[in-house]
Amino acid sequence: MRLDVVTIFPEYLDPLNVSLVGKARARGVLDVHVHDLREWTYDRHNTVDDTPYGGGPGMVMKTGPWGDALDEALADGYESGAHSPVLVVPTPSGRPFTQELAVELSAQPWLVFTPARYEGIDRRVIDEYATRVPVVEVSIGDYVLAGGEAAVLVITEAVARLLPGVLGNAESHRDDSFAPGAMANLLEGPVYTKPPEWRGRGIPDVLLSGHHGKIARWRRDQAFARTALNRPDLIERCEASAFDKKDREI
Numbered sequence: 001m002r003l004d005v006v007t008i009f010p011e012y013l014d015p016l017n018v019s020l021v022g023k024a025r026a027r028g029v030l031d032v033h034v035h036d037l038r039e040w041t042y043d044r045h046n047t048v049d050d051t052p053y054g055g056g057p058g059m060v061m062k063t064g065p066w067g068d069a070l071d072e073a074l075a076d077g078y079e080s081g082a083h084s085p086v087l088v089v090p091t092p093s094g095r096p097f098t099q100e101l102a103v104e105l106s107a108q109p110w111l112v113f114t115p116a117r118y119e120g121i122d123r124r125v126i127d128e129y130a131t132r133v134p135v136v137e138v139s140i141g142d143y144v145l146a147g148g149e150a151a152v153l154v155i156t157e158a159v160a161r162l163l164p165g166v167l168g169n170a171e172s173h174r175d176d177s178f179a180p181g182a183m184a185n186l187l188e189g190p191v192y193t194k195p196p197e198w199r200g201r202g203i204p205d206v207l208l209s210g211h212h213g214k215i216a217r218w219r220r221d222q223a224f225a226r227t228a229l230n231r232p233d234l235i236e237r238c239e240a241s242a243f244d245k246k247d248r249e250i
């Protein structure tokens, strides 16, 4: 997968050089290109924004630099043999980012991220590229950031870990909270490891029982209870459970 990111803060994407995404790049599973939007400005102040038509607070990112930057990023990608780019626009007004959307995006050969700053990008930029490539406007949550770069890091990590060969055998996205299966749509329950006792706190007996059926049931019940507590909205989405209502009380 090829990733392009156009941003006025290229250094904000440095985390893409470390950990899981960094390893995926080193393995050649991911090919990341970060572009500094200001390279496509030609005035003394490298201006990328201007006041909004219709008035109002804040500034809007200008069409010129974005158009030139995206034209070049796309041309560079096509030239390198990439194909079928999807424009991913982080915005509070976008489609909620979910594991389902992460899976959809992980199936794409090329993502081009356009994290904005200020009040956003002049709408004509998105409208222009929507005539050429699929555009997905994505929200990573109901809060406003100072820009979309943090969202690019979140989306990239969630997508990269789904790519073949990225997660080692020790890690698996099979048991993810939001992956299909018995634990689908349930939050993760508690986890434990050695030592068996720590500051007077032991391990739930069932986990030491060696009874895999009971352990699986206990884990699902714990996940269900945690989900009922923190995300009751997910409960009706998960598979009918043998979990009795009375057990839902914490």
Ligand SMILES: NCc1ccc(-c2ccccc2)nc1
Residues within 6 Å of the ligand: 090, 091, 092, 093, 115, 116, 117, 118, 119, 120, 138, 139, 140, 141, 142, 143, 144, 145, 146, 147, 148, 151
């Ligand atoms: N859903 C999280 C999110 C994503 C992007 C932005 C944002 C803020 C300012 C300018 C452009 C995008 N804010 C929140």
